[in-house]
Amino acid sequence: MADGQPFIPPSAVDVDLSAVGWAQNRTMSDFETGMWRMEEVRPELRTPIVAVDVLDRAPDWDRLVRAHEWASHIVPRIRMRAVEPAFGLGNPVWSVDPEFDLDYHLRRVRLPEPADLDHALRICRHLATEPFDKARPPWMAMLIEGLGDGRAVYVVKTHHSITDGMGGIQMMALLHSRRPEPTPDKPDRAPAPPEHLSDLSALGLEVLTEVRRAPSRIADLVSGSARAAITAVTRPFDAAGEVLDYANSLRRVIQPPPATGSPLLRNRGLGRWFGVLEVELPVLKGAGHAAGGSVNDAYIAALLGGFRRYHEELGEAVGKIPMGMPINMRAASDPSGGNRIAAVRFAGPAAEPDPALRIRKVRAIVLALREEPALDIVEAASPLLVRLPTRLLAEWYLSQSKGLDLQASNVAGVPVPVYLAGARIERMFPFGPAPGCAVMATMVSHVGTCCIGVNLDTAAVTEPALFMQCLQEGLDEVVALAGAAKGAEG
Structure with missing residues (x-):
């Protein structure tokens, strides 16, 4: 979601209960319904959104539990499960789980020492690949302690049917605080009462x-x-x-990118590998500006440079990389949660060795695509697509996504220091779902640092450590543009 505005979270005492709109729509949209059902027949299409907070120390566990309990009062969707209507007639209905158990959703583990962030990321990726129990609310959180430097990791996994990346940032903000001390006078309300909604009742609600x-x-x-x-x-x-x-416009939007996938990245599977990169936001913004582009253009160009280096390391020529990029379609008046995204697909200029020229090429492509009148065609066509047999819909979607070697998302992050149950959040790494593509990269800015989470399909990227090294080198060559421009000005 290119170039979003920073999201400044409200203090807990400033939360406006009437403005929290997560439970306004009790029925999944057609787009969300498609994501919810397709993974049942094709597990490759699972869509967990994973957020990893790196904390300066372990938070107070009791405070963390109370924060989740409070958030479940403020956002009723946290307590809701999806109930399929009888005979599959209609879309799933969100209903308060009559057996909601916070202990099931919020867990705590300690790594054997000595452990580091890579060990914690292994736990995170295992959590991400486990399918949701769809009889329960589709989210999970875990505190990972025992890192050798005294730090801790907090990870949250939510199903994409609950929200997109920007909505996830909004939800996480409810657990974050702008101060380390407790907030005893924050607004609260009684939790939503349990509901015993049957599939027949869900069908009735759908008809109404x-x-x-x-x-x-x-x-x-x-x-x-x-x-x-x-x-x-x-x-x-x-x-x-x-x-x-x-x-x-419709022809340009729906046709596959004018590039064939890399033979190195042809296979697809269920294995996942998490890697992280980081760079100072002013530096990446300066690199983009030096080449006549934006921070998002510099980010995409850095990823494509990493793809080029990976192919060179393995002795394979690289051409244009077929890729996709979500575009944030949210308006300021849209309620929290839900999904308001469109997607563009294009051929990324990975073969271009000059990082500045690569940035300019990316910018020209993305600016043209963002102005397409048919940009939201997938959402517009969702009422028709979701009526197809689920297997047919899943096979069609997989045939489209398997043709992409890269998906890259950029979500506006938090520009101010925030805390989780007394622990300061040093980094916030996002890991978007990779349903059918080889690589999913997501960037969130956090207090002046661009945190990039990379979700790799290990059947496609068979050398993940080498691939991450190549991405780092691609980022370094883009960042060097900022230094060169600063030196020229001096």
Whole structure:
């Protein structure tokens, strides 16, 4: 999600209970329903979103438990499971789990000493690859203690059907505080009462929901049709031009990237490997500016440079890399949670050895794609796609995503220091899902540091340590642009 604005979390005492909109929509959207169901027939399409906080020390466990309990009062979705309607007629309905057990969702482990961040990341990736128990709310959290330097790691895994990356940052902010001391006077409310929703009851709710939606949908259709008819009569050439423009945009958006996948990265599997990179935000921003691009352009160019070096190390020529990038479609008025993303696909210029020229090429491509009228076609087509047999939908989606060697996301992070149950959060590494692609890279800025989490499919990337080394070198060559520009100014 390119170039988002920093998210400044509210203090716990400033939380506006009326503005927390996580439970407004009790039915999954068509897009979310597709993600929820496809993984049942193709496990490669599991979509866990994983956030890893690196803490300066172990937090107070009792405070951490109380913080999660409080958050489950503020955000009822934390206590909700997804209930499938009878006969699969309609979308899953969110319902308060009558057997909600915080001890099941929040866990604590201690690593055998000496341990470091890599050992903790192994635990995180194992947690990420375990499928959710779909009879329970689809999230899990764990505190990992015992790192040799006294630090600790807190990891949260949520299903993509609950939220996208930006919504995940909003949810995590409820557990974070802008001060290390407890907040005894923060607002609270009673937890949502348990619900015993059956599949037949869920079907009934779906029918009622569709009945309520029908008038507005008909009104939108009628008004839209009326506007189109008026335009066609009064400005026929304009109407024809708009249709043609959208058709051309649709072709550009849905067609595969004009590049074939790398033979080195052809295979796909269930194995995952987590790696991390970090760079100071002003430095990466300066590198992008030096080449005429943005921080996001510099980030993408650094990843592509790493791909080029990896291929060179293994004696394989590299061309353009087929890749995808989520685009944040959230408006300021949108409620918290849910999914408001679109996706673009393009051929990344990995073969370009000049990092500055690579940044400029990335910028030109991304700017053009972000202006496409048909950018949200997948969301628009979701009502039709989700009505397909689940296996057919899963096979179609996998055929699209397997053609991508890289997906790269950039989520706005937190610019101010924050704490978790008294422990200061030093880094926040995100690991997006990699459903069918070889590499998923996600960047979040945290207090002036760009934290990059890399989720590798080990069937595709068979040398993960070498690959991460190559990504670091790709990042280094981009960062060097900032130093060169500063030296030239001096």
